Amino acid sequence: MVSSAHAISSGLAKDGGLFVPRDFPPVALAEIDAMKGKPYGDRAVQILSRYLTDFSEEELRECVSAAYSKEKFGGFAAPLHLLKKDTDILELWHGPTSAFKDMALQILPHFLTRAVRKTGEQKKSVILVATSGDTGKAAMAGFSDVPDTEVIVFYPHGGVSDAQRLQMTTQRGNNVHAVAVEGNFDDAQTGVKLLFGKAELAAELKEQGCAFSSANSINWGRLVPQIVYYFSAYADAVEKGRIQNGTEIVFSVPTGNFGDILAGYYAKLMGLPVKKFICASNSNNVLTDFINTGTYDRNREFHRTISPSMDILVSSNLERLLYEKTEHNSEKINEWMDALQEKGAYSIGRDIQDAVVSDFFGAWIDEIETQETISDVFNNYGYVLDPHSAVAYKALQKYRLMTSDETYGIVLSTASPFKFSDVVLRALYPDDYEGKVLTAFEAMDELSQKARIDIPQGLKELRGLPERESDIVAPGEMEKEVKKILAID
Numbered sequence: 001m002v003s004s005a006h007a008i009s010s011g012l013a014k015d016g017g018l019f020v021p022r023d024f025p026p027v028a029l030a031e032i033d034a035m036k037g038k039p040y041g042d043r044a045v046q047i048l049s050r051y052l053t054d055f056s057e058e059e060l061r062e063c064v065s066a067a068y069s070k071e072k073f074g075g076f077a078a079p080l081h082l083l084k085k086d087t088d089i090l091e092l093w094h095g096p097t098s099a100f101k102d103m104a105l106q107i108l109p110h111f112l113t114r115a116v117r118k119t120g121e122q123k124k125s126v127i128l129v130a131t132s133g134d135t136g137k138a139a140m141a142g143f144s145d146v147p148d149t150e151v152i153v154f155y156p157h158g159g160v161s162d163a164q165r166l167q168m169t170t171q172r173g174n175n176v177h178a179v180a181v182e183g184n185f186d187d188a189q190t191g192v193k194l195l196f197g198k199a200e201l202a203a204e205l206k207e208q209g210c211a212f213s214s215a216n217s218i219n220w221g222r223l224v225p226q227i228v229y230y231f232s233a234y235a236d237a238v239e240k241g242r243i244q245n246g247t248e249i250v251f252s253v254p255t256g257n258f259g260d261i262l263a264g265y266y267a268k269l270m271g272l273p274v275k276k277f278i279c280a281s282n283s284n285n286v287l288t289d290f291i292n293t294g295t296y297d298r299n300r301e302f303h304r305t306i307s308p309s310m311d312i313l314v315s316s317n318l319e320r321l322l323y324e325k326t327e328h329n330s331e332k333i334n335e336w337m338d339a340l341q342e343k344g345a346y347s348i349g350r351d352i353q354d355a356v357v358s359d360f361f362g363a364w365i366d367e368i369e370t371q372e373t374i375s376d377v378f379n380n381y382g383y384v385l386d387p388h389s390a391v392a393y394k395a396l397q398k399y400r401l402m403t404s405d406e407t408y409g410i411v412l413s414t415a416s417p418f419k420f421s422d423v424v425l426r427a428l429y430p431d432d433y434e435g436k437v438l439t440a441f442e443a444m445d446e447l448s449q450k451a452r453i454d455i456p457q458g459l460k461e462l463r464g465l466p467e468r469e470s471d472i473v474a475p476g477e478m479e480k481e482v483k484k485i486l487a488i489d
């Protein structure tokens, strides 16, 4: 067992395993009721203090006020947008980078700098990040010019949207770096994991007073802030009269690395009344198959989709779910993870699968359905969804159709539609743009004018910012690149 400060500062356990909470502190319905009408920061302190027990309440308050300030989120950090009687939208993209990663990555630097002080482990944290698009920018923005940190982001070359790339390559801060990897997200993520495991490299870093840490959702410090908004959204649904406190609801979550949805499951283990989590995927439907068959099989074609932040075939947080579902059988999990590495597949057996299915429903949505959903929701409710959120919205509809369960549901909306303006614009007005090529900014302007919604400040500001050229490296060259950036040997 380790302290929360140690888990946050190191990111990954020494043996390459992931940190998990020893137990799940219960939150009573009365406490959820007490969240009604409270600022997001108060709700966050209430939940965070249950886990970060080596942080004082005052420290947590400082972290929370710095992270979820009005300047950064423009108001309440995670508002529930009321769509219709049985479905609301939890908007998680009001932060500086317009994607839900801000919910965790705005607060992680504050946790991390305090954690390092507490553990006295090293002078400088070198934060390695693999990104499918949104984590990279959010980490760079969160850590920009934070003393004693160096952030190195690896993103798939050609595998992110124009807006996502621009967000990274225009980010200011001498301590933040974006590097393009020839390959897809899984290649970048595997490369980062390998770097974490290199004892020799760790020793070299240590000599310089540095140590690796992670800003990916493998870091416990990134998961725990995500538990907060499930409670917060539930309290809002009670407050708005959608449900009575204590009623079980469903959450539909657009899923890639299984971090966001896992945080929801942790909230359920703490007592949040949830009937099901809809695990929504795009055509990279490895999780849908896993939930439906009990076999995880990454041996399949990788698809580049219009919801690129979910283009993932190896969901790193699934390990944490299995830890709970096997009643902490680490041996079994190691066996499965070895099989995943060696054969690309493993099967969990009927009993464990049943346990997974009792909490999760898997559904996947193809490209055409995603576009149709963006268009349908806009035409029916005047609300613009980004492609990821559209996948989750449609998956909830599929769940209702297949199970006849009409329970009230909350759809997690993980990105502003303006991060994917081109895709959204063409989904809404297919005939107007056939054959036309638009720059990222032209698409934003058109979307803003036609759908009558405002471009988020952070994206507007990208225009005219100087772009820094990224290095492009093969997966095998990532170590060399890290050393170059850190000026080691």
Ligand SMILES: *Cc1c(COP(=O)(O)O)cnc(C)c1O
Pocket (backbone or CB within 6 Å): 099, 100, 101, 134, 135, 217, 254, 255, 256, 257, 258, 259, 260, 261, 309, 310, 388, 414, 415
């Ligand atoms: C990261 C991301 C997801 C997937 O979240 P996970 O925690 O990896 O499952 C979904 N949508 C968007 C917009 C994202 O940036």
